[in-house]
Amino acid sequence: DSGVTQTPKHLITATGQRVTLRCSPRSGDLSVYWYQQSLDQGLQFLIQYYNGEERAKGNILERFSAQQFPDLHSELNLSSLELGDSALYFCASSRDLVGGQQFFGPGTRLTVL
Amino acid sequence: DQQVKQNSPSLSVQEGRISILNCDYTNSMFDYFLWYKKYPAEGPTFLISISSIKDKNEDGRFTVFLNKSAKHLSLHIVPSQPGDSAVYFCAASADTTHGGTSYGKLTFGQGTILTVHP
Numbered sequence: 623d624s625g626v627t628q629t630p631k632h633l634i635t636a637t638g639q640r641v642t643l644r645c646s647p648r649s650g651d652l653s654v655y656w657y658q659q660s661l662d663q664g665l666q667f668l669i670q671y672y673n674g675e676e677r678a679k680g681n682i683l684e685r686f687s688a689q690q691f692p693d694l695h696s697e698l699n700l701s702s703l704e705l706g707d708s709a710l711y712f713c714a715s716s717r718d719l720v721g722g723q724q725f726f727g728p729g730t731r732l733t734v735l
Numbered sequence: 736d737q738q739v740k741q742n743s744p745s746l747s748v749q750e751g752r753i754s755i756l757n758c759d760y761t762n763s764m765f766d767y768f769l770w771y772k773k774y775p776a777e778g779p780t781f782l783i784s785i786s787s788i789k790d791k792n793e794d795g796r797f798t799v800f801l802n803k804s805a806k807h808l809s810l811h812i813v814p815s816q817p818g819d820s821a822v823y824f825c826a827a828s829a830d831t832t833h834g835g836t837s838y839g840k841l842t843f844g845q846g847t848i849l850t851v852h853p
Contacts, residue, residue: 624778624780626778653839655839655840655841657841657843663845664739664824664843664844664845664846665779665824665826665841665843666843667840667841667842670839670840672839677839678839678840680840712778712779714778714841716839718839719839720828720839722839723769723781723784724781724839724841725781726771726778726779726780727778728776728777728778729777729778
């Protein structure tokens with residue numbers, strides 16, 4: 623158990639809908655990261671927050687947004703969903719802004735029908 | 736542009752033998768490298784890491800070697816055990832002291848499926 627929790631574990635929805643994925647980092651970790659793992663793809667970095675502020679952005683679609691709240695939990699919002707958004711979404715956390723290992727949650731499997 | 740590459744999609748090894756997983760990178764700004772193991776339906780689990788100032792790091796049965804001039808790293812598992820069967824991901828990050836904005840972003844390879852046969 624990494625100490626990172628993600629909810630829900632599974633999510634099935636229809637095209638055009640909007641969903642919110644939630645992540646609670648390990649106690650004491652200030653950085654939260656979101657990654658997407660599609661079929662046949664490695665993990666792709668989406669976005670990083672550190673202590674409530676956005677710090678780094680990867681190839682995150684404009685339909686996707688995220689935020690980190692004062693209690694350090696984070697939410698990833700996916701809107702106008704398309705079939706291609708079906709993937710595993712992982713949240714990770716680390717203590718610092720840079721460097722060090724990241725601890726991953728169990729992931730949320732999103733299926734868009 | 737695949738900045739971190741794991742060219743072997745799969746590797747099969749006999750129990751007790753050595754497993755060698757390879758990883759190549761192209762971005763010279765990478766200065767910290769990690770290996771993660773992933774079982775189905777679970778998140779990646781950290782195994783071992785190495786900073787670019789070192790060429791070897793060892794932790795029990797796991798050793799990571801870094802060859803900066805070749806932009807190549809490898810993970811050695813000795814002896815291999817059936818419980819090591821999983822997908823192994825190589826990942827890299829770039830330090831912001833180089834003036835970039837990568838912060839903690841990890842760039843992952845595609846993964847190598849390791850199967851250790853009893």
